[in-house]
Amino acid sequence: MNQVSARSSGRRTTPPRLRAALASIATGLVAVGTTVVLAASASAGTTLGAAAAETGRYFGTAVAVNRLSDSVYVGILNREFTSVTAENEMKWDATEPSPNQFTYASGDKLVSHAEAYGMRVRGHALAWHQQQPRWTAVLSGTALRNAMLNHVTQVATHYRGRIDAWNVVNEAFADGGSGGRRDSNLQRTGDDWIEAAFRAARAADPGAKLCYNDYNTDGQNPKSNGVYAMVRDFRARGVPIDCVGFQSHFTAQSPVPADYQANLQRFVDLGVEVQITELDIEGSGSSQADSYSRVVRACLAISRCTGITVSGIRDTDSWRSSATPLLFDGNGTRKPAYASTLDALNAGGTTVPPTTPPPTTPPPTTTPPPTTTPPPTTTPPPTTTPPPTTTPPPGDGDCATSVSLNSWSGGFVATVKVTAGPAGLDGWVVNLTLPSDATVTAVWSAQSTGTAGAVSFRSVSYNSAVGAGAGTEFGFQGTGSGPTGTATCARA
16 A cells, blocks of 8 residues: 654754653643744654654655645655655556656655655555556566566666665565465466565665565464565575565554564564554544554564654545544644654664665666766666567477566566476576676576576576476576577476
């Protein structure tokens, strides 16, 4: 569905007890209808973002670019929050309305606003089964997989160096008791599509944190168990995943679960960060205020719960406005939930440890370093790719391959299908030679040897066994020109 620690300004920090007292006075004045104007030199802890920053966390909000002309909206945004998430402006339908034709004007506007006010940006979302452009409806299989990978690569590359964290994949697990994947057009391209998306995102923007994001995973249940198993597997196999986002949409029928904090902690124990990404809580008054406080305190108790984002600013901006789920009412007035949230932040908690940068991949040689000047609002379309190079189906041999190539200026994604011969396979190896300007930057569903010239790819545990006549796929991404020759396949 629809998120910095504060930089040192050289000012002295108000002691915690005095800060809390000032916050309480300000809250009381608002409650009796008095307008409180905070000067630019207000002490840390009098706003959500400043209070969160004292523990090394951010406090963010989802932002709709078309509301940046609303002075009340923007006033609250700039005063209270240190991180922003685009509501819709970075999704697939918004950024690639036609195949290989990208438009970034709205997303660029939000990023520029955030940079002007020292805010982080959370990118949302690179791959999702909803809000896809119309043209994807006729795609399936390898064609859809390549379109998704190209989209991930192009968008993440465009914002390279300007995004703190990406929701790389959003809502890929099913509700209900199975704990399995959601049936979607992306899932039907192969069970490794999530892994492929994360690898492509890492290659495109090595400095951004890469996150999986979902709802109804806030407590331990079959769905969160499924996500947990995926994250554990990714961490064990070296798939690049840095964080898990918990949307945290709560109602009277689905309140904050009793094991909320424990559930967040078990993901942290896998070695990833956790963030609360779309927090909103139905209701009003003390009940809503208590629930907000509980969520904040749970995050603050976990050293690697690195930030909280609410799903909008005012109740009237919410995707479920009738439930009045946010911290400000429709007039922009602070609600009791705001006061309880600020008090919880000011009470403190664990301090977020310094972030270890994610492992990096050498940047594409054709990508210029990020600058403070917003990039162009359009990206040249990828070059036309010749039809996939396909070898004949296997006869009496061990296996055969077919290569599907998706290229753009300066890079490519190759998807290789391995088809077993009559005897089937219990392991395979594929060899090919890259053009002289090509370098492999990421590989998924295979182990690779070499990054340039003659390279080879070997099966991994989960795709080594292939029945007679059946197939499996792996992929790799690179800079320069994609492979055009024939790939050879043999039993490992």
